[in-house]
Amino acid sequence: MPLLAALALWAVEIQYVGGAVRVTPGAGGSIEVVTGDAADSPAVLGATRTEGEALIFAPRFPFRPGIRGKVVFRSAAGVETRREFTVPAAAARPATRLEQVYPTASALPENQLKLYLHFSAPMSRGEAYRHIRLLDGSGAQVELPFLELDQELWDAAGRRLTVFFDPGRVKREVLPNREVGQPMMAGRNYTLAIDAAWPDAEGAPLIGEFRKPFTVVAADRARPSMSRWRIEAPAAGTRDPLKVDLGEPFDHALLLRELHLAHVKGAAAADRNETRWLFTPDEPWAPGTYELTAATALEDLAGNRLDRLFDVDKFDRIDKNPRREVRRLRFTIR
Amino acid sequence: MRTLLALSLCAAASFAADYKSSLKAGKSDLKSAGVMAFGPDGILFVGDSVNGAVYAFDTADTTAAKAQEVEVKGLNEKVAAMLGTSADQILINDVAVNPVSKNAYISVARGRGPDAGAMIFRVSPAGKIAEFSLDSARFSKVALPNAPDPTAKDRRGQSLRQEAITDIAYVDGKVVVAGLSNEEFSSNLRVVPFPFQNADNGANVEIYHGQHGRFETASPVRTFVPYKVAGEQHILAAYTCTPLVKFPVSSLKPGKKVMGVTIAELGNRNRPLDMVVYKKGSGEFILMNNSSRGVMKLPTAKLDSYSGITAQTEKAGVPYETIESLKGVQQLDLYGDTLAMVLVSEGSSLDLKTIGLP
Structure with a gap:
């Protein structure tokens, strides 16, 4: 080895600092960083720049905490120097919990259509169905009760997951329903179990396991009817909430999305296991006539809408008009 | 003959110019890279569920190459390595050739997490992996109209409603997009003309599949493939509740409801994932990979003549063959005339490779 090259090798310092790889002196040379274990692992994407006599490789994206990297530096003279580095691990502390599961009732119909899982912080995607189990009364796991989609049905913030019961098993007369039946049977007890290993968006497990025990009651094959709704009007001049007793539990998301009070600003909420809708106005109520508007897309727990059943009986009259419709209910505040 | 040829060439050239000019250079705001499909001339359509939009990228990747056998072991690990992370920190959402x-x-x-970055990689027939830059490719996009919210004015907070784009295909100047809402269980298949003009061009179509005795429901499409029946474009769609249904494009x-014809029921504990149409010998076939029932092969000739499953039949419909040798196929696309490109899970490793079309 020529003396000059040996000196250069001796002098080169390779450091992992500030999320980047720094080679001093390195100007005029090249850097390749590999984090994969495979022999043919491609190099990490990133950009190399010169700062004084240092050559700096900044990865396109921050390295994962705890990951090990291999650096190959080739000097301008063609001398190769190799170093390994480890990105400091960040201990991910559990901080996220499952706050609520809708429906909140402890009795669900045999043909329950969906569940909403609300988390306190954004969650990770890609392994939801590994962490959600339905257990029967003996604690045994019910096999494939849910519709498992590649595209997990999260909201944009990653805090609410929608889980559909397998519609092939819920719907009457499709093959899975005939072959293996409904995932849940009336009169039996079940537990929805969410394990703590489910990583949140930071990669930390949940604070604890979540369990929702419930009883299954007879299938709901009736359309919800607004004629059963009872409106409790607040007094004029107050900001007391308007209370609408819906007579049966409704789908939580649709209840908050599709039921409105026309021309009044305020905040809506659901309580009493989603059998009641509350509306608190921003300003005190003025005396007069008000109009509650409900889109026909409102659903009960079994997916029966105001205008049709979840699985339509063809001998019933089917509303063939796919347009969105609104139904109205008037009341007076005195 | 020559005149005709010249005319059709002119028409093709003007169409190409038309959509090429609709694609603009610039940095795309793609937030999630989901299902993909190729259109003409290297145009890549990408479904972005987070943005509720479909993007068209000009890949400028139009140099013809011959199909050859490809094998990239541990594609997920290699892509993760390029991003300085581990394979459990990325998700491969789709493969399109x-x-x-x-x-x-x-x-x-x-x-x-919800802030995950959207990226597209290109794997050459030689197995070399490179990033396809979303910052410099020419593109256009079309937003898929979300459910109208009549009270957007008097309601605080953001809607949690979002639509997952479950499949996408290009058929004769149209992009067909299947979606599934996280709040309603309903079928939503949109037909968007390409080049994209404006956000209102999407057509909402509800599809009912009948023939289940007396019951019918609007059910979301999980995956679909266009194919021709007697010269007419049809869609063969696999529903989330397992029936295989056909209807003309x-x-x-x-605003119209379409009643599809149920031509097969593929049984429970199974999820259809991808479908491709191919010719072999004198026949035409559909190959479909499934979550648990392996890869199925159906002859399309039988689909054409099949009148539909009627009430009270047991597992029936168009006969299919299960290719036992193909297990763990997560993604499937055609690769030339005689091969398919598949992404196969081997333990925690996802291998990208070509297989002979069965």
Whole structure:
């Protein structure tokens, strides 16, 4: 080895600092960083720049905490120097919990259509169905009760997951329903179990396991009817909430999305296991006539809408008009 | 004959100019790279569920190449390595093969949380993996109209409603997009003309599949493939509740309900994932990979003549063959005339490779 090259090798310092790889002196040379274990692992994407006599490789994206990297530096003279580095691990502390599961009732119909899982912080995607189990009364796991989609049905913030019961098993007369039946049977007890290993968006497990025990009651094959709704009007001049007793539990998301009070600003909420809708106005109520508007897309727990059943009986009259419709209910505040 | 040829060439050239000019240079705001499909001339359509939009990228990848056997072991690990992370921190969402260049395009989520980055990688027939830059490619996009919210004015907070784009295909100047809402269980198949003009061009179509005795429901489409029956474009769609249903593309009109014909039921504990149509010998076939029932092969000739499953039949419909040797196929696309590109899970490793069409 020529003396000059040996000196250069001796002098080169390779450091992992500030999320980047720094080679001093390195100007005029090249850097390749590999984090994969495979022999043919491609190099990490990133950009190399010169700062004084240092050559700096900044990865396109921050390295994962705890990951090990291999650096190959080739000097301008063609001398190769190799170093390994480890990105400091960040201990991910559990901080996220499952706050609520809708429906909140402890009795669900045999043909329950969906569940909403609300988390306190954004969650990770890609392994939801590994962490959600339905257990029967003996604690045994019910096999494939849910519709498992590649595209997990999260909201944009990653805090609410929608889980559909397998519609092939819920719907009457499709093959899975005939072959293996409904995932849940009336009169039996079940537990929805969410394990703590489910990583949140930071990669930390949940604070604890979540369990929702419930009883299954007879299938709901009736359309919800607004004629059963009872409106409790607040007094004029107050900001007391308007209370609408819906007579049966409704789908939580649709209840908050599709039921409105026309021309009044305020905040809506659901309580009493989603059998009641509350509306608190921003300003005190003025005396007069008000109009509650409900889109026909409102659903009960079994997916029966105001205008049709979840699985339509063809001998019933089917509303063939796919347009969105609104139904109205008037009341007076005195 | 010559005149005719010249005319049709002119028409093709003006169409190409038309959509090429609709694609603008610039940095795309793609937020999630999901399902993908190739259109003409290296145009790559990408479904972005987070943005509720479909993007068209000009890959400028139009140099014809011959199909050859490809094998990239541990594609997920290699892509993760390029991003300085581990394979459990990325998700491979789809694989689409450019039918001209034979490069495979891979849509990837970098990270697992809601802020995960959208990336697309290109794998050459030689197995070399490179990033397809979303910053410099020419593109256009069309937003998919979300459910109208009549009270947007008097309601605080953001809607939690979002639509997952479950499949996408290009058929004769139209992009067909299947979606599933996170709040309603209903079928939503949109037909968007390409080049994209404006956001209102999407047509909402509800599809009912009948023939289940007396019951019918609007059910979301999980995956679908266009194919021709007697010269007419049809869609063969696999529903989330397992039936395989066909209907003509021409029936997909805005605001119209379409009744599909159920031609097969594929049984429970199974999820259809991808479908491709191919010719072999004198026959035409559909190959479909499934979550648990392996890969199925159906002859399309039987689909054409099949009148539909009627009430009270047991597992029936168009006969299919299960290819036992193909296990763990997560993604499937055509790769030339005689091969398919598949992404196969081997333990925690996802291998990208070509297989002979059965």
